Amino acid sequence: MNLLVVGASYRTAPVATLEQLAVAPADLTRTLDRLVAQPYVAEAVLVSTCNRVEVYAAVSGFHGGLGDICAVLAEQAGAPPAALANHLYVHYDAAAVDHVFRVAAGLDSMVVGEAQILGQLRDAYHWASGADAAGRLLHELMQQALRVGKRAHAETGIDRAGQSVVTAALDLAADLVDGDLSGRPAMVVGAGAMGSLGVATLSRLGAGPLTVTNRGADRAVRLAESYGANAVPMAELVDALATVDIVVAATAATEPVLTTEVVTRALAHRDADRSPLVLLDLAVPRDVEEGVAELPGVEVIDIDRMATILADGPAAADAAEVTRIVTAEVDAFLSWLRGADVAPTVAALRGRADDVVTAELRRLAQRRPDFSEDQRAEVARTVHRVVQRLLHQPTVRVRQLAAEPGGDQYAALLRELFDLEVPQTSPVGTVPDVVETEAAGRPSFDAADVPPTGGER
Numbered sequence: 001m002n003l004l005v006v007g008a009s010y011r012t013a014p015v016a017t018l019e020q021l022a023v024a025p026a027d028l029t030r031t032l033d034r035l036v037a038q039p040y041v042a043e044a045v046l047v048s049t050c051n052r053v054e055v056y057a058a059v060s061g062f063h064g065g066l067g068d069i070c071a072v073l074a075e076q077a078g079a080p081p082a083a084l085a086n087h088l089y090v091h092y093d094a095a096a097v098d099h100v101f102r103v104a105a106g107l108d109s110m111v112v113g114e115a116q117i118l119g120q121l122r123d124a125y126h127w128a129s130g131a132d133a134a135g136r137l138l139h140e141l142m143q144q145a146l147r148v149g150k151r152a153h154a155e156t157g158i159d160r161a162g163q164s165v166v167t168a169a170l171d172l173a174a175d176l177v178d179g180d181l182s183g184r185p186a187m188v189v190g191a192g193a194m195g196s197l198g199v200a201t202l203s204r205l206g207a208g209p210l211t212v213t214n215r216g217a218d219r220a221v222r223l224a225e226s227y228g229a230n231a232v233p234m235a236e237l238v239d240a241l242a243t244v245d246i247v248v249a250a251t252a253a254t255e256p257v258l259t260t261e262v263v264t265r266a267l268a269h270r271d272a273d274r275s276p277l278v279l280l281d282l283a284v285p286r287d288v289e290e291g292v293a294e295l296p297g298v299e300v301i302d303i304d305r306m307a308t309i310l311a312d313g314p315a316a317a318d319a320a321e322v323t324r325i326v327t328a329e330v331d332a333f334l335s336w337l338r339g340a341d342v343a344p345t346v347a348a349l350r351g352r353a354d355d356v357v358t359a360e361l362r363r364l365a366q367r368r369p370d371f372s373e374d375q376r377a378e379v380a381r382t383v384h385r386v387v388q389r390l391l392h393q394p395t396v397r398v399r400q401l402a403a404e405p406g407g408d409q410y411a412a413l414l415r416e417l418f419d420l421e422v423p424q425t426s427p428v429g430t431v432p433d434v435v436e437t438e439a440a441g442r443p444s445f446d447a448a449d450v451p452p453t454g455g456e457r
Contacts, residue, residue: 001042001137003096004062006069006088007054010110010307013087018303019285020077021053021084024252032133034072040064043135045128045142047103049120050165050194050250050284050303051110056100058137062092097333100141101326104149106158110307111168112319113158118149119193141333148329152322166197166248169280169301170205173246176299177275182206186246189237189257191219194250194282202248203227211240215251241266241277248280249287256289263292270297342411346395348420353387 008021023031023046035044035055043058055073059065067081070088074081091099099108104121106113125142128134134142152158174181186207188198191214202210210229214220217233224231232240241247241263251257258279267277274297281288281302293300361380365371371379401410415422 001058001060002062002065002093003137003141004057004059004065004069004093005054005091005096005099006057006066006073007047007052008084008087008089009052009054009108010303011108012089015284015286015302015304017077017084017087018050018053020079021048021073022284023048023053023076024254028127029131031072031076032128032131034075035069036133038068038072040068043128043138044069044133045124045138047121047124049117050282052103052108054103056096056138056141058135066090094330094334097141097337098326098330100145101148101330101333102323104145105152105322105326106149107319107322107326109165110303111165113153113322114164115149115153116164116193116197118146118153121149122146144329144333148326151329152325155325156321158319158322164197164201165282165306166194166201166250166280169248169282169306170201170246172301172306173278173280173299176278177245181246183208184246185209185211185244186248187211187213187240187244188223189213189247189249189287190251190283191216191223192250192252195248196223198248198250198280198282199223199227199229202246203229207246211244213237213240215253238262238265239269242269244277245275246278246280248282250282251287253283253287254285256286258288258292260289260291260295263289263295263298267295267297342399342414344422345411345414345420346398348422349395349414349418350391352418352420353391357383357387 008017010018013021028046028048032044032046035041035046035057040059040061041057042060045056047054047056053073055069057065057069059068070081070084073088074084077084102108103117106115106117109117121142125134125146128138128142170181177184181202182205184207186202187210188195188202190198191212195212195214199210199212202208210224210227211232212220212224212229213232213234213236214223215234217231220231223229237257241258247258249258258281263277263279270277276297276299278299278301279288279292281300284303286302288300288302292298357380361376361383364379365376398410398414414420
């Protein structure tokens with residue numbers, strides 16, 4: 001099995017494409033099932049956030065795995081696979097491990113060092129585990145990635161500013177309302193993780209009064225009570241919009257919540273001399289309908305706009321130290337991976353030796369029926385001891401050599417020398433059989449359209 005990452009992020013795709021690719025929580029299990037049902041995909045973890053949609057997979061071959069994953073992503077997006085090629089990045093084996101660790105450490109985030117991605121990766125891992133889509137290879141990868149992310153935050157100051165996508169968006173919003181959110185009436189639409197972070201951040205910045213609305217009224221009430229905010233029903237959204245200056249929209253809705261009609265009606269009740277109504281759209285799919293940005297007196301900050309503005313911002317001071325940590329952890333993981341890959345070969349060699357010893361002892365028993373039970377037992381112990389001593393140093397050494405770059409050749413040589421048949425497995429255990437044929441009816445995809453690289457295009 002090999003590791004393969006296929007995805008799109010704010011770096012490579014506009015919000016419109018991310019919207020097409022986004023997988024709602026209700027569809028995660030179905031999509032994971034679809035992924036692991038593909039001929040070349042044995043394991044899968046799916047990450048779908050406002051900034052990225054990525055598939056981490058254990059595959060039996062690069063081209064087949066890439067085609068399978070792109071077919072599922074294309075099905076999700078409702079677009080031909082080739083139409084996604086310009087927005088996708090692909091990482092294979094070592095580059096895949098490096099990418100996942102960089103994501104976990106916050107190096108690939110829109111706001112460098114933000115810790116929210118760790119929770120999102122943990123959620124994705126739990127979903128995959130619950131759907132029985134993560135096998136032992138991805139279990140190990142995800143557990144190590146989460147550990148690397150925690151280490152990066154614990155040992156460096158990459159998140160010392162405490163920034164997240166929400167705080168970065170609110171910093172941009174402050175520039176549009178005289179540079180200060182203190183005392184500004186604000187509302188959060190959505191009571192999920194991002195909405196909760198929005199309320200907490202607005203409260204910390206002194207914005208207020210605060211209003212929370214959500215399709216599930218109970219969640220809105222609980223969140224509002226935690227921060228001394230007001231909860232209003234979604235049916236009163238227009239009236240609530242008319243009273244605020246800042247709106248953080250972060251729902252899981254599949255259609256825009258803040259439509260042109262809703263915002264237009266709210267603007268009709270606002271004073272003409274008030275500061276612009278700033279809408280922070282942090283949802284994918286979008287919560288703010290595209291035409292809203294054209295309305296007079298409205299400023300919309302969405303993922304596309306944030307990516308453009310933040311691209312020129314200063315990198316986190318500790319990014320170099322985090323990169324050093326990630327590089328060392330990637331090397332350690334790859335060494336483990338190479339070492340684990342030789343384990344089935346070593347087991348097969350020892351199994352072959354045991355079979356030979358057992359056969360010879362059986363022949364000895366037939367030739368020397370006069371041996372007592374004690375004599376037979378002593379001969380068996382002696383022969384087993386000799387074989388184990390002969391095998392000990394070569395097997396220890398081949399494990400050491402296999403952990404080095406290019407070490408897979410030693411396992412292959414061992415199999416060739418002793419004519420060993422080793423079943424194809426994940427480096428840490430057996431995975432489902434993979435059929436080495438094209439899936440009937442699978443949409444065609446030219447893997448050359450999306451080359452495997454260590455970076456995103």
